[in-house]
Amino acid sequence: MRRRRLAGFAAALVVLACWPAAALAAPFWPVSGQTLQARSISWLFWLVMAIAGLFLLVVLGTLLYVIVAFRGREGQPDPRPVYGHLRLEMWWAGIPFAILVAVFIFTVREVGVETAIAPDALPITLIGHQWWWEFQYPGAVSANELHVPVGRQVRLQLLSADVVHNFWVPELAGKEQMVPGQTNLWTFTPEQPGRYDGACAEYCGTQHGWMRLTVFADAPADFDRWLAGQGQPVSQQVLSQHQDALRLYTANACGACHAISGVSNGKAAPDLTHLGSRSTIGAGVLQNTPDNLAAWIQDAQQFKPGSYMPKFRLSDADARQLAAFLEDLR
Numbered sequence: 001m002r003r004r005r006l007a008g009f010a011a012a013l014v015v016l017a018c019w020p021a022a023a024l025a026a027p028f029w030p031v032s033g034q035t036l037q038a039r040s041i042s043w044l045f046w047l048v049m050a051i052a053g054l055f056l057l058v059v060l061g062t063l064l065y066v067i068v069a070f071r072g073r074e075g076q077p078d079p080r081p082v083y084g085h086l087r088l089e090m091w092w093a094g095i096p097f098a099i100l101v102a103v104f105i106f107t108v109r110e111v112g113v114e115t116a117i118a119p120d121a122l123p124i125t126l127i128g129h130q131w132w133w134e135f136q137y138p139g140a141v142s143a144n145e146l147h148v149p150v151g152r153q154v155r156l157q158l159l160s161a162d163v164v165h166n167f168w169v170p171e172l173a174g175k176e177q178m179v180p181g182q183t184n185l186w187t188f189t190p191e192q193p194g195r196y197d198g199a200c201a202e203y204c205g206t207q208h209g210w211m212r213l214t215v216f217a218d219a220p221a222d223f224d225r226w227l228a229g230q231g232q233p234v235s236q237q238v239l240s241q242h243q244d245a246l247r248l249y250t251a252n253a254c255g256a257c258h259a260i261s262g263v264s265n266g267k268a269a270p271d272l273t274h275l276g277s278r279s280t281i282g283a284g285v286l287q288n289t290p291d292n293l294a295a296w297i298q299d300a301q302q303f304k305p306g307s308y309m310p311k312f313r314l315s316d317a318d319a320r321q322l323a324a325f326l327e328d329l330r
């Protein structure tokens with residue numbers, strides 16, 4: 001019995017020790033803010049962590065001391081119970097209260113650290129879907145990979161097409177709700193070029209876990225080039241090269257859900273006009289390679305069970321042909 005209890009205690013210690021290590025290794029750890037908001041969130045995070053850590057040490061230290069120093073001894077009578085100790089109670093209510101007030105003041109100070117909208121702010125509408133992201137730029141539509149220019153304020157309008165989602169890119173911004181029937185605004189100014197991982201941070205159904213997004217902060221000239229490219233329809237040359245694939249696309253009613261500029265205008269699923277220029281498919285579930293895309297088209301359920309992309313009975317050759325066409329949409 002005693003040994004089993006000791007084993008349980010050791011297991012609990014191991015879990016406790018692993019938890020911070022696992023959290024540190026996770027990609028969504030709010031410690032390296034790359035924008036004004038993200039830095040203010042990191043700062044708050046460390047402030048609260050420091051206070052909590054200090055109290056953890058004080059409380060655990062006191063507890064250990066009391067356990068050892070006042071342990072029961074043979075033949076000793078029970079200690080006299082204490083009922084009510086006003087001064088002590090005032091301390092242990094007063095100190096947490098003062099800490100909460102201080103944290104509250106710091107939090108309020110950091111909320112809305114960047115609310116003024118710059119005259120040249122770039123407006124982008126983000127729409128959350130089960131389980132992918134739609135991005136509407138002036139003159140272009142994209143999905144799951146958000147490009148933003150470095151040094152220019154980005155003004156996000158956050159919407160949802162179905163249930164509540166939550167936009168979260170820890171290194172760039174805090175969490176912001178995406179609520180059906182409501183428009184939430186969020187602004188941030190990317191400072192460093194790079195690639196930033198994000199995810200949906202509100203449980204929104206079966207595939208909430210694969211509602212990932214990637215933000216690419218591009219140099220302004222690169223961003224302008226990218227945006228101009230995304231605004232282009234599919235070239236006639238690509239269409240005429242892939243006549244057979246286009247027939248498969250139509251025969252399988254892909255266009256009922258997906259849009260390809262000049263070919264179909266489905267709205268229920270990601271726009272594919274420039275699918276070939278994205279690095280992942282299925283909102284992050286697979287790398288965007290011709291083989292992965294062909295496998296995804298045949299049986300998306302295998303990779304993302306419960307998603308709205310049905311299983312298609314396509315031969316390997318047909319799936320590859322369709323994938324080759326989609327990969328040429330750059």
Ligand code: CUA
Pocket residue numbers: 128129131164165166200201202203204205208209211
């Ligand atoms: Cu969308 Cu969770």
